[in-house]
Amino acid sequence: MKPILQVNNVVKKYGDKTALNNISLDIPQGSIFGLLGPNGAGKTSLIRIINQITFPDSGEILLDGEKLSPHHVKHIGYMPEERGLYKSMKVGEQALYLAQLKGISKDEAKKQLKYWFDKLEIGDWWNKKIQELSKGMAQKIQFVVTVLHQPKLLIFDEPFSGFDPVNANIIKDEILELKEKGSTIIFSTHRMESVEEMCDEIALIHKSNKLLDGSLVDIKKQFRSNTFDLGINALNPNQLKDFLNAKYQIEDTFFKSLDNELKLSVKLNDRSANELLNDVLPFGQVTHFSEKIPSINDIFIQTVTNN
């Protein structure tokens, strides 16, 4: 799919500290893109450059093939990690003001605002001040403000932090719905389970360098180790272990099961899964046989610690 956003060789330095070292990314149209990395990796620096809050020292960013320029702000919606609204301003006025700053008309903003307030059932908050709302309520307003001007590209920095599970789920569904409607979403997060669940593409940034990027499936394939989890009620476990040790690499492992069987992780060493299965069948009842799929969490930790 054609990328909506292209980041080409972006370098950003603060004094003599490098925040982004020659980063290039393609973010496909209509995808949910996970921007991962430990704290201080440079994620926020990159997001701020995409939002034109700061500017790269070298390199360029293209939105829809056009070099990023001020008129693009109305196509981008941004929810920063540090949430904030004017505390003493009324909810409705504030949302209208922020939408107008993005360049949409007051009437259009009102229409959109009504749609979202009805959808999230928060219509009666219009005349309340932010300081009268709870943190979770303010977060909902923040979400509405981010999506109000119907941007093509949405950037969420840690979108679920601060939400209780119920509201987090509502927001998750809204994000998926926005994707269905054609928006592209950039996610910056530490919560790997939401990456597994939602992202199509990811990029991993560590110490201002991009370590890997691509579609989630491709990356997982890249990290597959041809290792299988095997559960078997063996008559003679020691004999089985000796036998397998000769052909494969085995380790004791743990997974959830109902029986108290022998649990092994077996690395195939260029042999096929069927061969392994054939080899173990004579030794007893097989209860469990599955490929070990690397979790994003594992990939994250493995990549970061190796560098």
Add this chain to the structure above:
Amino acid sequence: MGVLSLIIKREFISKVRNKSFIVMTFVSPIIFVAVAALIGYLSSMKTEVKHIGIHDESGMFVNEFKNSESYKYHNVSKIDPKLLKDSVSQANYEGVLFIPKKDNLKDYEKAIEYVSEDSPSLGFIANTESKLSEKLLRKNLTNQGVDTILLDKSKIDVTMHLTKASGEETVKGVNEIKIGVGAIFGYLIMMFIIIYGNMVMRSVIEEKTSRIIEIIISSIKPIQLMMGKIIGTTLAGILQFVIWAIVGVVLLVVANVLLGLNTSSPTTEMISKAPEYNQLLSNVTIIFMEIKKLPLLSMAVYFLIYFIGGYFLYSSLYAAIGAAVDNETDTQQFMFPVIMPLMLGVYIGFFTVMNEPHGTVATIFSMIPFTSPIVMLMRIPFGVPFYEIALSIALLFATFIAIVWVAAKIYRVGILMYGKKPTWKELIKWLKY
């Protein structure tokens, strides 16, 4: 609607709706009038009469001292000096003047003594001394055979007419008027900068601490936000000043009516003092005529120019300070260098311009952009050559643009910096980001 006008509108409305703004706007004039009324009342009260004893052994001076509203003189020459000193310490008399008897008038130079519990006022000392030496002078002249009555008759008072080279006639005291007008303008600018500059700073800090800043500057340029904030706050400030002026005038009129200080119809007392009153009236007319003679229109224009230049210069500094810190308590270290030139301007205005409006110091400080809005405005009523004003304004606006540029840089970096208290060195580093 452009984004700048959106920001200006929001800033203006949020300032004007603020409770403390409303309270300040309507309570300040009331407090001001109340204080003015209190001062008026206190100064109209009769001061306590002080009793002064005069122990005059020579008998020559005692009649020279005439009772006045504040001093009552008592001839106590017959009473023992020791007893008198006791009565001073018991506070029967404010003080006692001891004049010994001397044959040679020259000996009086150091011989007269004034005994009191509290040290006397400078005015009292000067007044008493001049009375004594006047008497001695006359006595001396009489002794030399000069007719002092004839001398009095031959005295002629001279009042100089002050005329400018251009032929216009000026009146004494007009310098005070000029200083007054200039001082009011200069002071207004200083107060406005301090009050509303602080407001700009607080509003920047508020955006920073509430973290909305990142959302806003993902939509617009930081300099637009900064300028919008400064202009919006200024408009709120101007509104406040206008309301103060209107409420102040109304209150003063009301106070005048209520307190019966009606000056338009002369009372019988005033008629009995008709010549004095007429004198006063003509003085007032002269003062008004002098004020009218000042180039009011051009002064108003210059006031506006210097006000805009000076205010924007300083409030962008305030905005940069607000952006550099996380909370108001951290602003202290940066505030001093900002307030100092303002203070300097006012002091130079009062002490130097008053004595020598076109002296070197006054001229230099009316060129330096950080003091020129105050010092030049104080100089203008005295007549400043146009090229000096033009140079000063050019310097002010050049600096203003440079400072806005620097402030915007600090602002742009500062609003996204959290957690650490910046040093001057760091601020300079930010300029290179």
